[in-house]
C-alpha cells in the first residue's frame with residue numbers, strides 16, 4: 001500500500017464522454033472501436049462475431065494527467081480487467097488494479113448503484129474519490145453512512161467527461177484528506 005488515497009475510476013462517462021453533443025468526437029479525443037466482454041454480454045444471445053463494436057472516445061492526455069495526481073489509481077468500471085488491455089494503453093496508463101463486481105448491472109434493495117456496495121467493501125476503510133457518471137444522491141448518502149474513511153463521490157457528466165475542474169477538485173481533496 002502506498003498510503004495515498006484511492007482514485008476509483010469509471011471508464012464510460014469520465015474517460016469516454018459517450019454522450020457528447022451531436023455524437024461528435026470531442027476535441028483532443030480519438031475514436032476507437034472496441035469489443036469488451038461486458039458489451040458482448042449485453043447483446044446476448046448474439047455471438048461475439050455478430051456484435052457491432054462499441055465506439056469509444058479516449059483522450060491520450062488523461063493518463064499522464066491522472067498519474068500526476070497524488071492517488072493510487074484503481075479501475076471501477078464494467079470493463080474490469082479489460083480496462084487494462086483495451087483502455088489503459090490508449091490513454092497512457094499502466095496496468096492498474098480493478099474492482100471485481102459481484103452484482104454487475106444488478107438491482108439493489110436500497111436503490112443504490114450496483115457498484116456502490118462492492119466499491120466500499122473493496123476500499124476497506126481507505127480514503128477514496130470515486131469518479132462516475134451514474135452515481136446519485138442515494139449513493140453519496142450511503143457512502144457517508146457506511147464507509148469509515150474519508151470519501152468523495154464525484155459525478156462526471158458523460159456529455160463532457162473529465163475536465164480541469166475535476167483535476168482541481170482531486171488535487172484539493174488530496175491535500176485536505178487525512179491518509
Ligand SMILES: [Mg+2]
Nearest residue numbers: 010012013133
Ligand atoms: Mg459510467
